[in-house]
Amino acid sequence: MNESSRRRPVTIKDLASQLGIHPSTVSRVLHSEAEVARGAASAETARRVRELARKLEYYPHPQAAGLRTGRTSLLGAIVPRLSDLVLAMMYEGVEEAAAELNYSAFVMNSRDDPGEQRRKTEIMLARRVDGLIFGDAHLDGTLMPELDRRGIPFVLMNRRLDGFPSATCDDILGGELVADHLWEKGHRQVAVAAGEAYASTGVDRTSGFVNRWRGLGGDIEPGAVVWSGFDTAGGSQAVETILQTARVMPTAVFAVNDFAAIGAMGALRSRGLTVGQDIAVVGFNDTPIAAQLPIPLSSVRSPMLEIGKAAVQLLRKVLNRESTDSVRLKPDLQVRESSG
Amino acid sequence: MNESSRRRPVTIKDLASQLGIHPSTVSRVLHSEAEVARGAASAETARRVRELARKLEYYPHPQAAGLRTGRTSLLGAIVPRLSDLVLAMMYEGVEEAAAELNYSAFVMNSRDDPGEQRRKTEIMLARRVDGLIFGDAHLDGTLMPELDRRGIPFVLMNRRLDGFPSATCDDILGGELVADHLWEKGHRQVAVAAGEAYASTGVDRTSGFVNRWRGLGGDIEPGAVVWSGFDTAGGSQAVETILQTARVMPTAVFAVNDFAAIGAMGALRSRGLTVGQDIAVVGFNDTPIAAQLPIPLSSVRSPMLEIGKAAVQLLRKVLNRESTDSVRLKPDLQVRESSG
DNA sequence: CTGAAAGCGCTTACAG
DNA sequence: CTGAAAGCGCTTACAG
Numbered sequence: 001m002n003e004s005s006r007r008r009p010v011t012i013k014d015l016a017s018q019l020g021i022h023p024s025t026v027s028r029v030l031h032s033e034a035e036v037a038r039g040a041a042s043a044e045t046a047r048r049v050r051e052l053a054r055k056l057e058y059y060p061h062p063q064a065a066g067l068r069t070g071r072t073s074l075l076g077a078i079v080p081r082l083s084d085l086v087l088a089m090m091y092e093g094v095e096e097a098a099a100e101l102n103y104s105a106f107v108m109n110s111r112d113d114p115g116e117q118r119r120k121t122e123i124m125l126a127r128r129v130d131g132l133i134f135g136d137a138h139l140d141g142t143l144m145p146e147l148d149r150r151g152i153p154f155v156l157m158n159r160r161l162d163g164f165p166s167a168t169c170d171d172i173l174g175g176e177l178v179a180d181h182l183w184e185k186g187h188r189q190v191a192v193a194a195g196e197a198y199a200s201t202g203v204d205r206t207s208g209f210v211n212r213w214r215g216l217g218g219d220i221e222p223g224a225v226v227w228s229g230f231d232t233a234g235g236s237q238a239v240e241t242i243l244q245t246a247r248v249m250p251t252a253v254f255a256v257n258d259f260a261a262i263g264a265m266g267a268l269r270s271r272g273l274t275v276g277q278d279i280a281v282v283g284f285n286d287t288p289i290a291a292q293l294p295i296p297l298s299s300v301r302s303p304m305l306e307i308g309k310a311a312v313q314l315l316r317k318v319l320n321r322e323s324t325d326s327v328r329l330k331p332d333l334q335v336r337e338s339s340g
Numbered sequence: 341m342n343e344s345s346r347r348r349p350v351t352i353k354d355l356a357s358q359l360g361i362h363p364s365t366v367s368r369v370l371h372s373e374a375e376v377a378r379g380a381a382s383a384e385t386a387r388r389v390r391e392l393a394r395k396l397e398y399y400p401h402p403q404a405a406g407l408r409t410g411r412t413s414l415l416g417a418i419v420p421r422l423s424d425l426v427l428a429m430m431y432e433g434v435e436e437a438a439a440e441l442n443y444s445a446f447v448m449n450s451r452d453d454p455g456e457q458r459r460k461t462e463i464m465l466a467r468r469v470d471g472l473i474f475g476d477a478h479l480d481g482t483l484m485p486e487l488d489r490r491g492i493p494f495v496l497m498n499r500r501l502d503g504f505p506s507a508t509c510d511d512i513l514g515g516e517l518v519a520d521h522l523w524e525k526g527h528r529q530v531a532v533a534a535g536e537a538y539a540s541t542g543v544d545r546t547s548g549f550v551n552r553w554r555g556l557g558g559d560i561e562p563g564a565v566v567w568s569g570f571d572t573a574g575g576s577q578a579v580e581t582i583l584q585t586a587r588v589m590p591t592a593v594f595a596v597n598d599f600a601a602i603g604a605m606g607a608l609r610s611r612g613l614t615v616g617q618d619i620a621v622v623g624f625n626d627t628p629i630a631a632q633l634p635i636p637l638s639s640v641r642s643p644m645l646e647i648g649k650a651a652v653q654l655l656r657k658v659l660n661r662e663s664t665d666s667v668r669l670k671p672d673l674q675v676r677e678s679s680g
Numbered sequence: 681c682t683g684a685a686a687g688c689g690c691t692t693a694c695a696g
Numbered sequence: 697c698t699g700a701a702a703g704c705g706c707t708t709a710c711a712g
Contacts, residue, residue: 009468059465059466060466061407061468062466062467062468063403063404063406063407063412063468064403064407066403067401067403067404067407072403081432082422082428082431082432082435083425083428083429083432085423085425085428088422088423088425088428089423091422092421092422092423092449095422095447095448095449099448099463104446104467105446106444106445106446107435107447108435108439109432109435123439125399126399126400126402127402127444128349128401128402128403231628232628232629232632233632236632259629262629262632262633262634263632265634266632266633266634266636269634269635275634288571288572289572289599289602289629292572292573292576292602292603292606293602293606293633293634294602294605294606294609294615294633294634294635295609295634296606
């Protein structure tokens with residue numbers, strides 16, 4: 001059982017009294033970047049302060065500093081759900097990059113529900129975060145323009161939205177890579193499990209694919225593009241719909257998310273089709289399971305960790321009032337047995 | 341682009357001056373639980389304070405309050421990796437339960453590395469968290485006893501450790517459920533992909549299985565229990581080892597984690613075996629993909645979200661210096677095609 | 681019932 | 697180069 005008799009952390013005052021100097025001098029030294037502490041204190045004083053701080057394991061009290069400076073060094077991230085591996089990976093990137101900049105990051109789930117997005121945003125603001133990162137932007141949403149009007153610093157990751165800085169995968173390119181690959185493999189009848197129509201990821205991957213496909217001279221049957229959830233259930237439903245409504249059976253399915261692809265594979269198998277032989281399937285994100293599935297899944301590798309880190313860098317610029325350009329990181333295609 | 345001209349949040353002083361009363365009175369009212377504000381202010385004053393607070397959308401400044409009270413209302417959680425769905429789900433539970441108690445939760449990854457566990461713990465403590473939740477306890481680790489000696493309030497989740505309060509799945513029971521099921525299905529030669537030997541999850545699931553199996557009159561071949569990673573790679577490696585070293589071919593494999601089970605399925609398939617016909621596979625945690633795999637995976641359902649919530653409740657008790665008993669939540673077995 | 685003061689730990693202009 | 701003061705927003709014993 002815990003004793004809960006934590007010893008009181010060392011403060012600036014402790015350091016000052018032990019050194020026989022004023023707390024403000026300690027603070028100045030600890031904040032001077034240069035080892036020599038130009039203007040903050042004499043080289044000798046600075047040395048003694050730093051030495052004692054190290055010896056006593058002094059750590060600044062971030063809340064106290066924040067109270068004084070008006071900044072909390074807190075970043076808030078809102079994602080559809082953390083149990084979605086794609087967002088979890090991106091958030092790992094956010095966490096790492098934030099820690100490097102001496103920020104702390106929070107994360108909350110919105111479940112892609114507009115009410116929850118608002119609610120969670122207000123909670124984050126009540127906690128006085130310095131800025132926000134949204135992984136759940138809706139193309140038809142009203143929250144982002146509103147926050148912008150209120151002057152709240154934020155950036156987007158994962159999904160983009162016109163007019164706001166975002167760190168995303170180049171999803172259009174990702175879709176194009178899949179079109180090139182399937183065309184080259186000789187497929188001419190294809191279908192798309194396109195994801196949610198409110199998410200730029202689904203929209204961009206799909207439009208990249210469709211436009212390139214047409215550019216190559218291919219046709220997309222009406223009813224061959226089905227909007228659906230990004231999860232396994234969404235993928236299997238999309239395939240059911242495609243199989244029921246398509247006039248011509250597709251020989252390949254592009255699912256804009258690996259989990260949807262896994263759901264699609266399940267649905268195809270229960271129709272008696274062998275993926276990789278009777279029908280090709282390609283997913284998106286190249287999550288670790290893709291390569292390890294019983295039938296390894298071809299997938300577009302997106303740099304999820306890097307997207308999270310890029311989002312933090314972008315937010316840093318916004319907070320510093322520097323100019324920002326959205327970042328689109330390049331994906332590449334991993335071809336495996338499911339479409340080999 | 342963001343304007344970054346956020347309007348200053350409303351403070352207690354703002355409320356007080358608008359009402360012509362003293363800030364301390366406002367604070368007292370806002371902290372009195374009862375609507376009538378017994379002892380804090382007159383019913384009329386209390387009413388006016390609450391009304392204005394609502395109207396101006398006053399939110400307390402948690403850092404300022406914490407500075408005064410000595411508590412930050414911050415909880416730190418450390419997990420092996422957030423991109424492990426099991427931990428991500430548990431952390432969702434942590435986040436939700438913490439928010440309900442007006443706590444904010446942080447999470448960091450330790451990658452199951454003892455150095456990182458220490459480092460991340462110290463970062464959390466430097467941020468003055470009120471308490472910690474560890475999802476990455478090692479059975480042979482030295483960190484927990486050390487933190488206990490230092491009087492730092494913490495609890496464990498996911499993995500247990502003797503002598504410390506934990507919220508876990510009843511992993512022994514989970515292993516027993518699998519043994520009963522496979523025995524009943526007529527299997528007599530079994531193997532186990534047992535997970536990491538430093539994690540109570542793997543150890544308990546395995547010992548629950550093995551002990552029950554022997555109790556039923558079964559034998560476990562030497563070399564039929566293989567320690568391995570919890571991920572897909574670990575599962576496929578474990579199966580490779582089992583197939584190479586087992587004297588008798590098993591007819592069933594119990595993998596203590598769904599991702600390991602997926603890896604196992606892949607390895608079995610590349611040996612030409614059809615899971616569910618030639619060989620049974622059972623996983624653990626019943627993650628959402630289990631049911632949606634091309635060959636649906638039998639799995640022990642563990643209440644991941646509830647484990648996270650229970651950990652927060654446990655930590656709350658520790659912080660209140662109430663007595664705590666470890667919580668072991670009951671799992672159940674979902675039988676599917678992979679072992680049907 | 682309500683005001684006034686002190687102080688949590690830190691930072692930052694301001695003197696000297 | 698260094699000290700002293702003020703103040704961030706809040707809470708809490710203490711008076712009256």
